[in-house]
Amino acid sequence: MDDELEFNMEVVEELAYAVVGCVYDSNQESVLVYNSQLAKDVLMSQGMTEDEAVEYIEGVSDGYRCVWMYPIEVMDIEWEPEPPPKPDLKLVH
Numbered sequence: 001m002d003d004e005l006e007f008n009m010e011v012v013e014e015l016a017y018a019v020v021g022c023v024y025d026s027n028q029e030s031v032l033v034y035n036s037q038l039a040k041d042v043l044m045s046q047g048m049t050e051d052e053a054v055e056y057i058e059g060v061s062d063g064y065r066c067v068w069m070y071p072i073e074v075m076d077i078e079w080e081p082e083p084p085p086k087p088d089l090k091l092v093h
Contacts (some may be wrong), residue, residue, distance in 0.1 A: 009022065009031070009032050009062055010032075010064055010065070011032060012034070012060055012061050012064050012066065015034055015039050015057065015060060015061065017038070017039075017042065017074050018031070018034045018036075018038045018039040018042070018067060019027055019032055019034055019035075020033050020034065020035045020038075021033045021052055031065050031066060031067055032065075032066050032067070033066070033067045033068075033069055034061075034067070034069065035058070035069050036068045036069060036070050036071075037070070037071050039053070039057055040053045040057070043056060043057070043083045045052065067093045
């Protein structure tokens with residue numbers, strides 16, 4: 001097994017700090033994943049409004065293959081897993 005992996009991904013240089021990983025598409029090609037909230041937070045800390053940050057992100061990432069990870073609100077859901085199915089056994093003699 002090779003110790004080195006080759007990744008052919010184009011990084012949006014202006015947003016490189018927001019890269020959190022990569023995924024593979026249906027053709028087994030790697031695609032970078034960016035944290036949208038991190039990108040917005042950094043740009044807003046530099047004086048942009050949220051709308052300006054979103055517009056900037058859309059502009060610099062236009063034409064790149066990427067996935068944007070968005071935060072979600074976690075809802076308090078009560079869930080209990082179903083018990084696993086019991087095996088069907090037949091006695092054969």
